[in-house]
Amino acid sequence: MALKNSPDHQHLNLTSASQVEVDKRATTTSTTITTTTITIMQTSEPCSLNFTDPEGNIEILQQPDSGVECNYLVTVYLGYGIEVQVSARGSLLFEDTGGREPSILANESVLMRGLVLRSWSNQISIRFRSDHQPNSGSLLLHYQAFVLSCAFPKEPAGGEVSVTHLHAGGEAFFHCFTGYRLHGPKMLTCRNATTPYWSGKEPRCVASCGGMIKNATYGRIVSPGFPGNYSNNLTCHWVLEAPEGHRLHVHFEKVALAEDDDRLMIKNGNNIDSPPVYDSYEVEYLPNEGVFSTGRYLFIEFTTDGTITSTGAAIRYEAFAKGMCYEPFVKYGNFSSSDSTYSVGAVVEFSCDPGYTLEQGSVVIECVDAQNPQWNETEPACRAVCSGEITDSAGVVLSPNWPEAYDKGQDCIWGIHVEEDKRIMLDIQVLRVGKNDLLTFYDGDDLTANIMGQYSGTKPHFKLYTSMADVTIQFQSDPATNIYGYNNGFVVHFFEVPRNDTCSELPEIANGWKSTSHPDLIHGTVITYQCYPGYELVGSEILMCQWDLTWSGDVPRCEEVMTCQDPGNVEHSRKVITGSRFTVGSTVQYICNKGYTLSGSSLLTCYNRDSNTPKWSERLPKCVRKSDKSDSHTKTHAHTHTEPDISFMYSCILNYFVKLNIPLNRARIMVSTLCITTFALLLFSIYCIELFFLYYVETQGQNLAFLHLFVSCFCRNDHVHSDDEKNVSQI
16 A cells, blocks of 8 residues: 655545544544435446545446546545445555645555545545456445544643534634643634644643742642753742632752752742742752741742753642641652541552652651641652662663653663563663663673663664563763753663563363473473373374474373273284274183194283273283193193094093094094093083094005094183194094
8 A cells, every 4th residue: 555645634544344443633523424325337438537426336347448547536525524435346546635735545455345445635536547457347436425623632731722622613722730821822723624624733831930829729830941941041930829728838849950040949928028948049959848838928039140051940839728738749659648638647658650769758658746737757759760670560661860861970770570481572662862871781680691782872762572581771871971851861661571482381181291391482392291090192292392483283182091902912823803992891812823722811801990091801811832731730641542443543631531422424424522621521611613524545445534633622711722633544
């Protein structure tokens, strides 16, 4: 978007259609005309049209010829502006043309559906150029007039302003506080024009050189030119008259006179011959308690010579009734009171503005002595001090004596400390120091830390950010000269802010915990997540803080474990699994290969033990080679069974025998082998699967029948079975 300002126009606000905002300096209302006239323009010919209705629609179509430029001028009544809403995007330029020079409101780079533009005058121009680009095309606009207004007038220092309204015909009234006189018009009028304006320049409130102040209850008197320097050869007299039955008290805000014949005197009476209660010639320091009148009057005299000048004086006065204490005052601070009339027994507590420190006097004072009411302690003073340690999360650091001039030859150090996981944003709002003065910011808690910035002279508003939870500020003023005065120095606001060099804090997880490789979560920090027993981690166990300050993955979670671990394989065996993923209730059965015997339980069941991790019901078995069975309880006995013309070799383990039943039938041969315990012959401790086949061989005139038999048996947990292959050698 391109923006241009002319002397007659102010900056335009761009807002969304749902919330229209008006620049406070330009307008304060959004009153619209209720009359509605719809104007629709559709043409493919070269175009240059004017619109004068208070409301309307403009539809702009793409032209058939490239390079054709369309101009649309919208003009409404004086005192009204024009609000345009974009209903469909296009490629064009808006200009406010009501002033001496056109001011660009928006171009195609910011146009979007719903965009609202507001002019500062009663006329706008819309230019559309046909170029047949992909982003070109039709555009639908809706406009309506709204009431313009004058900017709010500037309030004068030492005075105030009140306004009837800001539209054309509105009036602004200016008033100065006691001790000041108005320099300029008392009233301004908002005039109607393409852009409404005030009838004149805002007035100033200038400190008076003397005067009679009747019914003086509360106010302030300053020397002419304050807070700047006063003029030469002045003689100013003020007479303060309190209400009947009241006395006067004066607080000294500031007295800075040239070291020659310039003089400030306060006298207890209403004329120049009254006795003095304060004379700048006679005292080196200002009285902290101020001065009092014995009656209704005080006479103040301020005189200067024709040589050097200075800032001058500022005093504050207040009237108080008999039997009461005077109203307290603390410059650059506040106070609270238990009694707004400040009668005997009233308690007042003081506090300072940010950047200032309470010095001298007491934080809490009390009105005492019914016969002669007075405060029991001197009121404190709030001053911007040189150096300090600050642990607040937000605040301000001021140059010494701010806004008064700092002294020459100063070396001040401030330390600001926030929480370890936070950082500090420094907002340097004022920096006006001498070219030989030095303001340095250290990124740490002492002067050996890295220097963030070092400045002299004048610099506009800027900001700094620390990489630590501490910052050290050092100010060194030139010991030779100090040419700077009021409102010169520095004002540094500070705020605790989140770290900008670390990853965000990751949460703890339910039913688990995390461990961190570095407490500050800097680049490269690794966080490891683990789960409590009975739970398993779902997601990444390790997350790393990456260079873009994001974590390498999402935070995992711990879910209750409902499965057993894979029990693994048994050498020389195969396993049969029921269920999926070894869930609770599933089984695993191991079957040894031929020539091996099972040692242990063949069947394992997954079950849950209360809240602990699910376990297998038995330990993993083993498959042992038969020849390795040397123990007396597992030794194998071999036997020979012989039938006529048939010979079998068979064997069973100790305490078992083999029972054979072989019906010799060439059509069908059945072989049954059964191992039965010798201690409980009727109780089967094993079941067998028998496979056999019969074939005939004719040799040497004999018919031989061969029976090949395979036996696979499954024993109970407390038995071991030996498999044998038996051959029928001859039938």
